[in-house]
Amino acid sequence: RYAEVVRRNGTNWLQSARVLTQSYKLNRTPENKASLQTAIAALQTAMTESNKYLAQSSTAQAQTKF
Numbered sequence: 001r002y003a004e005v006v007r008r009n010g011t012n013w014l015q016s017a018r019v020l021t022q023s024y025k026l027n028r029t030p031e032n033k034a035s036l037q038t039a040i041a042a043l044q045t046a047m048t049e050s051n052k053y054l055a056q057s058s059t060a061q062a063q064t065k066f
Contacts, residue, residue: 002050003050016039017036017039020035020039021036024036
């Protein structure tokens with residue numbers, strides 16, 4: 001499932017975003033900005049997908065209680 005993808009890659013995604021943030025702070029080129037925006041978009045997508053998974057999981061658990 002997607003949770004496994006996040007567990008495997010989440011730390012690397014965050015580290016990459018941090019490196020790209022520092023690079024952009026030091027050298028505000030259009031290329032660095034685009035790279036940072038791409039990393040942020042990837043993190044946002046991961047959060048959105050994780051939230052969908054959590055919502056589905058919560059709904060499934062609530063339904064099994066009744």
